[in-house]
Amino acid sequence: MVSRILSARLACAAVMAISIAPVRPASAETKSFVVDWLTLAMHSEDGDCPGGENPGIEDMFRGIFKGMGYEPDKIEELMVLYNGGSGAGPIPGIVVYRGRIDGKPVNVYDNPTSVPDPNIHTVAGRYSPGFDLDNKAEPGSFEDPETREKGIDNQFYRAMGCIHSHRATPPHRAGYWSYAWDAGKSVVRAWLITVTGDDLSRDGKVTVTFNRGMSRVIRDANSQAQRDQTFKIDPDPRTQSSFRGQIKDGVVTIEPGELHMITGGAYLPLQWDMQRAHLRLKLKPDGSAEGVLGGYQPWLQLFYMYGIGGYGMEGMIGVNIPGTYYALRKLADANPDPKTGQNMSISAAYKIEAVPAFTIPPSQKSAAAGR
Amino acid sequence: MSTSTELATRRRVLRGMMGGAAVSVGLPLLDCFLDSTGRAFAGGAPLPVCFGTWFQGLGLNPGSWEPKTTGAGYEMMPHLGLLAPLKSKINIFSGLRAYVSGAVPVHVPGHSVGLGGAMPKPGVAPGPSLDSIIADTIGSRTRFRSLEVSCDGTPTSYSTRGGNARNPGEHLPIALYTRIFGPEFTDPNAASFTPDPEVMVRKSALSAVSDERADLAKKLGAADRTRLDEFFTSLRATENQLNLQLQRPAPLESCVVPRKPEEQPTGRLIHEALAANKAFAALLTYALACGQTQVINVNFAGTASTLRKPGSTDVYHIYTHEEAVDPALGYQPTVTWFQSRVIEALHEFISALDSFKEGDGTLLDRSLVLYTTDHGYARYHTAENIPMITAGSAGGRVKTGIHIAAPGDSMTRVGLTLQQALGVPVSSWGKDQNATSRTITEVLG
Amino acid sequence: MSQFSALVRVLRPNRRGWFAVLIGMLAIFAADWAIAAEPASAGGRAVVRRLSPGQYMQIVRDVFGGDVTIGGRFEPDFRAGGLLAVGAGQVSVTATGFEQYYGMARTIAGQVVDPARRDVLIPCKPVSANAPDDACARQFLARTGRMLYRRPLTPAELESKVAVANEAAKSLKSFYAGLNVGLTNLLVSPMFLFRQESIENDPDNPGKYRLDAYAKASRLSFMLWNAAPDNQLLSAAESGELNTEKGLARQVDRLLKSRRLEAGVRAFFTDMLGFDQFPTVAKDAAIYPKFIGAVVEQAQEQTLRTIADQLLARKSDYRDLFTTRSTFLTPTLGIIYGMPVDADMAVGTPDPWVPAEVPDNGLNAGILTHASFVALYSHPGRTSPTLRGKALREVFLCQRVPDPPGNVSFTVVQDTTNPAYKTVRERLRAHASEAMCTGCHKITDPIGLALDTSDSAAGFRTNENGAKIDAGGELDGIKFANAADVGKILHDHPAVPSCLVGKLYSYGAGTVASQGQAAYMNYINERFRANGYRLPDLLRTIVTSKAFYQVDADQLASAAGVPTYSNP
Structure with missing residues (x-):
């Protein structure tokens, strides 16, 4: 079956291609989208970081050296080296092996608790796009700037939002995330969203599926994802999720459920296992779709995304990796470990921007290729 | 085959060459055409053509530099405002990209594809960079095949003769001065000249083709005979080019030895880089004017x-x-501030060439400098819409004052076009998805 | 033969019956003869044509191998009589063009004598690598020269090249460097760069002329393969086989059966459809973001694949090109047309091609609605019914549409944002109401407007600026409602097949057929019709006809050196 967005400008496009049976159940309408952008939902404002923004890279390094007990003279000597050459010198070695276990240096990215918690600054602002995942408008939760809903849970943003490289205010996309997604778009297979209902121009019940395509997006002349690209669906069950939902006033929402996806590559989380996934997706008149996806994710999956970045993540993006580890652990707000009581999941929300696409279920041949 | 048959065959071939009216008047020798071929042969050898690259990482903000209209007569965008007075000598190429073929496209696309024709592949040595290819065609007889400089205190350069080794960039102006104008410098106008024996052979061989003209012309009708004459006139133009290579090159009248530059700190502070760029611009200008090299690369x-x-x-x-x-x-304010300094430096460099007068024109007029960078939008480190700008017409081989928008095309189109304009015999360039055989005909003179 | 068996069955022949069968057969042959007889023709012209870039590259590949780098830039071709192939007979070589040919010749010759290739491409070894060896040079230059000049070199020509190689080898102290220079000379000779057609007395038509056997071999080969004659064909010319009816038929059969026929057919349609204009096609990224560089190449390939599949693989009726919904797409072209494409894409590999059927929705008119037509004949930011209508008439109907006068204001047509004129039909109506414009726009616009459901980047649409597109109109007296109807009208339009016949003849002969060839052209047209408009049959009819190789004596009368003796 071929599904596509029936663009308003071409209602008569009852199209087909050889080897694709033109099945379109008379009672159902389907719109498929490919995700052009998926970025951390955030809403930076002046003064939303009570301790101030986290230090820039050089100050972060100075702080690290100070914490390791270097004398001020030695620190400045190191910084001159850092600024004088290609940015390397002895610094990477010192920074990477600043962890101590039994007094011996260890790789801090593999052992984030081998240094004390640097207590990176976190967000205390009022707004964040997202969802009230726990149905508790507890104090300290955010307010969605668009829906005005209170009790928004987006602790992932809270953890990362005072890092300079991440900060952004809508309509701008989250700093580092937009960089990472754009780089990833050239490398990883596409995320697909398909909405099926009796008549998507009216309010009613829908089914929403998330899938991964077998190919990457082709970019258009403006570097955005091409509209109307055809994607074969990856048969890997770890990339397939389905939700019951509804459409109301052109906005699709889902009944909370589990969302699984594998991104695999570049700077993005390798794996997505989201619980109590919520979606709010506006189907726009020009055929595109925009909205917010939220839910609880294992915070370790998110930490790995940064941890894998290692020295580059610290030295170029300004993310203090052990600091991020501690912040995510402290701010995790779901799935307590039965033994330790430590929450293992963290609430998160992402902005989604998608354009119309065709999808084709996996053939036997491509099913084999997908493994 | 007997000789008589061969002769008969030959007569048959010649006689059949055409229908049309007979013209029995012998054509004059075609020397009179030589001055009208568009290449200034009249006053002896033309000054040689020069090529340069000027590189700076981190792109330009999308929307800030691409002119609103395409073709000739575009308006320079405010971000490039400093370049506006030189607009008639500048081409802007927008929308070009590097196809990254599944590689993470960070900090490699612009110079790998724009200057090298291909994305790096593990285990595959890169081919020669654009400047080296061009140097092999235009600069093989100069003292330095090419000169590389770097303004950020490091020996960074993106010029390679193939393989992973890069021609190191000189980062001290004073060292560059000594290298060019030190004890080994000889006045180009006083140096001895030895004609290349291969060129002599080729020239005489080409004359042998001209000998076919008389036989052919006898059997042609008027229209085809005119075409044949045009062909041999064109052949004579190439013959003349070879001839010029056999003569002592034109005197480089503007060549003087410049003043030795002051010692200056080099490093990564922006004002240090700007000062180094200025000093290098002056030295390289004299190096070109004195025929020490025809190819330069600035990082x-x-x-x-x-x-x-x-x-x-x-x-x-x-x-x-x-x-x-x-x-x-x-936009990102500090990033944009840096971009403005980059434009300042590019302007400084181009202006140095353009303010160097040679006869009726300037050094820039017989040169072509290509600016490019690693990314389009630095914030995302995109491989799309990577700016490419050229200044100078390479002695009229490239039309200027034009904005070309080629969204989605590989940057290699510019490289191919410049190679062809500068006489490199090549019909396609680049690898994999970056391979192209489409020149940008709008700018070819 | 099926007519014959039917006759046999009906008559249940006995002795008298056999006689009747015989009479019947004669009647059939006579009827066939009425169509088959080629009428006398005035003959065409012998033409001096510059090799096209495609022909140059093909010859180099054929002679020196597919891995030889050619390099260089060819100067633009010139279009005359609707074809570059005709323009090729009217151009020379500019100074820049020669410089490029010379560069290419050096690049090619350098590779041929390179140690990596010389043992394969040079049939002998010199006595010493550091000195001339005339015998070996002669052997190589004679063999290679024959392929490049498409005839044996004359003794004088050969000796001149050998002398050049000798002198160079002496000066440079290298046999191979000398051979390099000798080969470079062959490659920049006008004998190689121009196809020159020698003529001789026509023994079948005393007092008249025909191409000699080598020129005949070239016409045949360039027509069917877009390549120089291969060794077999040159040998057939040499032995005289090509001048016999049987011998010609044998070679034509061989060429038509070869896979290389596709290259020839592609070259012809690339020329006829004006694909040389594609390098400057660009679309405004703000309006048509889908149109990326890859589309330019793939649009042409889509149409050429469709043509090769329809006309060669399926042997379909030529006219079906205007109605067929079968084509080939890549994922990128699918995006352009808004169609799903079921193809497996792999990272880092070229876009895959898959067969596809376009929908039966009234918007598709065979190759007329391919991007290779609608995007080529459009402006960067808007469609042009006028350009499309003009191209349709000129390319497919061989009708000439005059260019617009120089002093016309196009403001109304260009402004696509004027709320008073939402569709291009409305804008054109406002523009063409000016008296000086009406005449031509009446010829071009109605059919062009039918194609307006394809936007400038070939995407299908049913409205413009929110207003429904009216694609209806009239073509030569027949009403139509949409693009698909126009395809059907063209399918049955009598000018469509005769236009192809005319262009194919001109393409092969290098000139447009003259008045004196009218009966001959009628004959070709009639054969084309009788053969169900199959292209391979049409090609066979043309290249086996006598007139294709005859040269009009009138055009020779005043020429210098009219031959007065017959072929040796």
Whole structure:
């Protein structure tokens, strides 16, 4: 079956291609989208970081050296080296092996608790796009700037939002995330969203599926994802999720459920296992779709995304990796470990921007290729 | 085959060459055409053509530099405002990209594809860079095949003769001065000249083709005979080019030895880089004017530029990742400030060539300088819409004052076009998805 | 033969019956003869044609191998009589063009004598690598020269090249460097760069002329393969086989059966459809973001694949090109047309091609609605019914549409944002109401407007600026409602097949057929019709006809050196 967005400008496009049976159940309408952008939902404002923004890279390094007990003279000597050459010198070695276990240096990215918690600054602002995942408008939760809903849970943003490289205010996309997604778009297979209902121009019940395509997006002349690209669906069950939902006033929402996806590559989380996934997706008149996806994710999956970045993540993006580890652990707000009581999941929300696409279920041949 | 048959065959071939009216008047020798071929042969050998690259990492903000209209007569965007007075000598190429073929496209696309024709592949040595290919065609008889400089205190360069080794960039102006104008410098106008024996052979061989003309012309009708004459006139133009290579080159009347530059600190502070760029611009101008080289490569600062603003804690590259977009301005303010300094430096360099007068024109007029960079939008480190700008017409081989928008095309189109304009015999360039055989005909003279 | 068996069955022949069968057969042959007889023709012209870039590259590949780098830039071709192939007979070589040919010749010759290739491409070894060896040079230059000049070199020509190689080898102290220079000379000779057609007395038509056997071999080969004659064909010319009816038929059979026929057919349609204009096609990224560089190449390939599949693989009726919904797409072209494409894409590999059927929705008119037509004949930011209508008439109907006068204001047509004129039909109506414009726009616009459901980047649409597109109109007296109807009208339009016949003849002969060839052209047209408009049959009819190789004596009368003796 071929599904596509029936663009308003071409209602008569009852199209087909050889080897694709033109099945379109008379009672159902389907719109498929490919995700052009998926970025951390955030809403930076002046003064939303009570301790101030986290230090820039050089100050972060100075702080690290100070914490390791270097004398001020030695620190400045190191910084001159850092600024004088290609940015390397002895610094990477010192920074990477600043962890101590039994007094011996260890790789801090593999052992984030081998240094004390640097207590990176976190967000205390009022707004964040997202969802009230726990149905508790507890104090300290955010307010969605668009829906005005209170009790928004987006602790992932809270953890990362005072890092300079991440900060952004809508309509701008989250700093580092937009960089990472754009780089990833050239490398990883596409995320697909398909909405099926009796008549998507009216309010009613829908089914929403998330899938991964077998190919990457082709970019258009403006570097955005091409509209109307055809994607074969990856048969890997770890990339397939389905939700019951509804459409109301052109906005699709889902009944909370589990969302699984594998991104695999570049700077993005390798794996997505989201619980109590919520979606709010506006189907726009020009055929595109925009909205917010939220839910609880294992915070370790998110930490790995940064941890894998290692020295580059610290030295170029300004993310203090052990600091991020501690912040995510402290701010995790779901799935307590039965033994330790430590929450293992963290609430998160992402902005989604998608354009119309065709999808084709996996053939036997491509099913084999997908493994 | 007997000789008589062969002769008969030959007569048959010749006689059949055409229908049309007979013209029995012998054509004059075609020397009179030589001055009208568009290449200034009249006053002896033309001054040689020069090529340069000028590189700076981290791109330009999309929307800030691409002219609103395409073709000739475009308006320079405010971000490139400094270049506006030179607009008639500048081409802007927008929308070009590097196809990254599944590689993570960070800090490699612009110079790998724009200057090298291909994305790096593990285990595959890159081919020669654009400047080396061009140097082999235009600069093989100069003292330096090419000269590389780097303004950021490092020996960074993107010029390679193939393989992973890069021609190192000189980062001290004073060292460059000594290299060019030190004890080994000889006045080009006083140096002895030995004609290349291969050129002599080729010239005489080509004359043998001209000998076919008389036989052919006898059997042609008027229209075809005119075409044949045009062909041999064109052949004579090439013959004349070879002939010119056999003569002592034109005197480089503007060549003087420049003043020795002051010692100056070099490093990654932006004002140090600007000063180095200025000093290099002056030295390279004289190096070109004195025929020491015909190909130059300037690295203002490499990919992932580590230039710094005095007093700031972060380098330029970090700002592209770290700095938030100013909601009121719509761009990253510090990143954009750095871009303006880059444009300043590019302007300084081009102006140095253009203010160097040679006869009726300037050194820039017989040169072509290509600016490019590693990324389009630095904030995302995109491989799309990577700016490419050329200045100079390479002695009229490239039309100027034109904006070409080629969204989605590989940057290699510019490289191919420049190679062809500068006489490199090549019909396609680049590898994999970056391979192209489409020249940008709009700018070819 | 099926007519014959039917006759046999009906008559249940006995002795008298056999006689009747015989009479019947004669009647059939006579009827066939009425169509088959080629009428006398005035003959065409012998033409001096510059090799096209495609022909140059093909010859180099054929002679020196597919891995030889050619390099260089060819100067633009010139279009005359609707074809570059005709323009090739009217151009020379500019100074820049020669410089490029010379560069290419050096690049090619350098590779041929390179140690990596010389043992394969040079049939002998010199006595010494550091000195001339005339015998070996002669052997190589004679063999290679024959392929490049498409005839044996004359003794004088050969000796001149050998002398050049000798002198160069002496000066440079290298046999191979000398051979390099000798080969370079062959490659920049006008004998190689121009196809020159020698003529001789026509023994079948005393007092008249025909191409000699080598020129005949070239016409045949360039027509069917877009390549120089291969060794077999040159040998057939040499032995005289090509001048016999049987011998010609044998070679034509061989060429038509070869896979290389596709290259020839592609070259012809690339020329006829004006694909040389594609390098400057660009679309405004703000309006047509889908149109990326890859589309330019793939649009042409889509149409050429469709043509090769329809006309060669399926042997379909030529006219079906205007109605067929079968084509080939890549994922990128699918995006352009808004169609799903079921193809497996792999990272880092070229876009895959898959067969596809376009929908039966009234918007598709065979190759007329391919991007290779609608995007080529459009402006960067808007469609042009006028350009499309003009191209349709000129390319497919061989009708000439005059260019617009120089002093016309196009403001109304260009402004696509004027709320008073939402569709291009409305804008054109406002523009063409000016008296000086009406005449031509009446010829071009109605059919062009039918194609307006394809936007400038070939995407299908049913409205423009919110207003429904009216694609209806009239073509030569027949009403139509949409693009698909126009395809059907063209399918049955009598000018469509005769236009192809005319262009194919001109393409092969290098000139447009003259008045004196009218009966001959009628004959070709009639054969084309009788053969169900199959292209391979049409090609066979043309290249086996006598007139294709005859040269009009009138055009020779005043020429210098009219031959007065017959072929040796």
